Amino acid sequence: MDPETIKQKFRLTADYHTHTIYSRLGPYLHGKGKVVENVAVAFGKGLREIALTDHGPSDFYGLSIRNIPQIRKDIAAAAKRFPRINILLGVEADIVDTPNGLDVTEEEFGLFDFVNAGYHYVPNSHMIQNWLSFRLPCPDSVRERLRKQNTERIIKALTSNNIYILTHPGDKAYIDTHAVAKVCEETDTLVEINARHRHPDCEELKIFAGYDVKFVISSDAHRPEKVGRYVKSLQLALSAGIDPERIINIEELRAE
């Protein structure tokens, strides 16, 4: 289906994965938009709901837990200006080797409205190996070991915590897509179709679609103007044969 037809037939109702200036390393801003700027774009595009989901604290550009009261204040201020859109605070936790498999502890879960989880190149040896495996010639045996470890870590993170969305599965770390799809099915975790990353791709989405999972389209916006992007992701989902009714934040516009 071409992009114009998609825009006429389907709309995005919510964006549950956006970054703000709270994803930063000191003065360097990884996310460029203020909370209110992301909210303004979401409202302008007709979304009913938006979430701010900055990177987990172990990331180079991760949020500081101590900034959460300020982020809540920013959300309250944005809610006054845009009362007709619901604003949520989430986090994109990193999957790491900790007791609960994340860089957000069980106690910290209560600070957020929900927690997403995914892989990023955080400074630990495991993720450095993943990073190198995409950039240097990588023997099959190493790739398969990483794939197994990456998959085990996702299974641990998803079975030990209540995760809302598994973000961009297959990106930044090789995975066993069947095993990941199965654990998403068992734990009721949404599979993300990400507007910013190349994975999951069409073939991987076909595998996910073979399991009893639901999908979500996310902009993963790092700039306000990218909030609410969905057309290419929906095009990809349709080409993978995914019924739009399985995508929780897509609404079909029916002709009157």
Ligand SMILES: [Zn+2]
């Ligand atoms: Zn991410």
Ligand SMILES: [Zn+2]
């Ligand atoms: Zn992200």
